[in-house]
Amino acid sequence: MALLNRSDWYDIARDTNWTPKYVTEDALFPPQMSDCFDIPREKWAGYDEPYKTTYREYVKVQREKDAGAYSVKAALARMKFFEGADPGWLSILKAHYGAIAVQEYAAGMAEARMARFGKASGMRNMATFGLLDETRHGQIQLYFPHEHVNKDRQFDWAHKAMHTNEWGAIAARHMFADMMNTRDAVSVAIMLTFAFETGFTNMQFLGLAADAAEAGDFTFANLISSIQTDEARHAQIGAPALKILIENGKQEEAQRKVDIAFWRSWRLFTVLTGPMMDYYTPLDKREKSFKEFMEEWIIGQFERNMLDLGLDKPWYWDIFLEELNDTHHGMHMGVWYWRPTVWWNPAAGASSAERDWLEEKYPGWNDTWGQCWDVIAANVAAGREDLLLPQTLPVICNMTNLPIVGRPGKRWKLRDYHLDYKGRRYHFGSEPDRWVFEQEPERYAGHTTLVDRFVAGLVQPPTIEGALQYMNLGQGEIGEDAHGYDWAFDYQNFRKQAV
Amino acid sequence: MHPLVVNFEADFVLQLLPVEADFTMDQVAEAAAFHSLNRRVKPQSGKTLRVRVQDADVPLGREVTVAQAGLREMETVEVYYE
Ligand SMILES: [Fe+2]
Ligand SMILES: [Fe+2]
16 A cells, blocks of 8 residues: 655644643643743644654654764774874863763753643644654763773763763753753743754754864764754754744743843853864864854854844844853863863863964954963963962852853953842853843742852862862863863963064 | 952953951952962062952052951952052
């Protein structure tokens, strides 16, 4: 018997809606789990997902994707890329897996929420595939780093990181939980899939794949671009949901949620993706700067998506564009200077040739960030290890849980955007971070940053060593300079020749 | 222990600074300098470090203590060369 075409039966088969007789509508779809915008269910019948697939098609394609990624890994295992890889590149792998792999499972739970509580059957259908996608992303990104664990304990953090109180892990959990795991299905659709997955996953999974291919790491390049093909599909859950919200007079509230999620995503990427692209990737393998990738993948595309739907650019757009020049340089310097507190070995990326590249991509870098790296390089040359490591903690933002950074040197610009709420002072790294808090203060007020916990005496002994213990960082795991300070000697020699 | 948030001139990050309530502003500045000067910021000779509450127009007196200045815990202060 010939199979019917998909279009002949898809609309009927996916429509699993019925009218409940034994429970109320609200018991079947509790608003806090389903739709906090309270759009009547019949309006959700108009939800039209742009990407239609069936289970049979899905399984066939996914099987081929997995077979491809695993066979590239198996074929290249004999090439011993790992042994010859630049230490900066290995740091990218460690940071990526630790920050991402376990969060993929959390993303699976977010998809599951849409699959169960979405009132639109099209949303439920797509999110069911999304749940399978995220399960695949979790499994494959735990499996690939696992083969390196016996050579390098830091790779163990692919699984370990999210189960610790390491500061970067707290930051990732706080941000992803806010966007994915503590919202109703409709908010997840617009915050996770539209605001985050549409643009930002391209940065981490396609931009970085370009650098990976340049660096000769075809296993990783293949893996993350394979993942991105799934993201590109299930990221489309959000736009049709936004359309329905706007049609039903919820534009302002929808805009607010998109703005929150976009800002939070941006900030996390300044500490994760920014340093990888502009400092850790070996200079001759860099495809583009972080800022150029942002311009390509985020700015044009996201702006267009927003305007096409009838939304505006976020109110903080000018602040965001200015931050593209600065914030990730500060996050990088913070990670490098406090390197014992991370599970990878930060590459300074400040040799003379790298500094020329940074100055070209970010005019004024030498007068700002370069001023600090001058002092650091001089300390390396003088053997002052005591000045190369911190004796206190950076102050952490009560929204991002990342250090509060600004621009140093000759154009010093750094401030605390603080707020007093119910007798407690909260510190923020930017005006939009404070704004996010003010939108729903009770949602965020109870959380304590690592520094709050330190000040409250929860970290014992109250020293850097005590903080490392609190973060579960043991010997063989704590970060060191990826290149044993080689970059600094190179820069010092360059300076001597120049004099 | 009386923790402050320090923003040191020409540095890139806010830092936690544990001081005591009877520290003078000169002592606060010195304690703050330990975490920035010669680590990421070059010292400037012949100038004095002053302390002001973030956004204040004038610095706090050099002999004024943390308690006298009424600085709350985790108050954000700027330490800069005059
Ligand atoms: Fe994913
Ligand atoms: Fe996803």
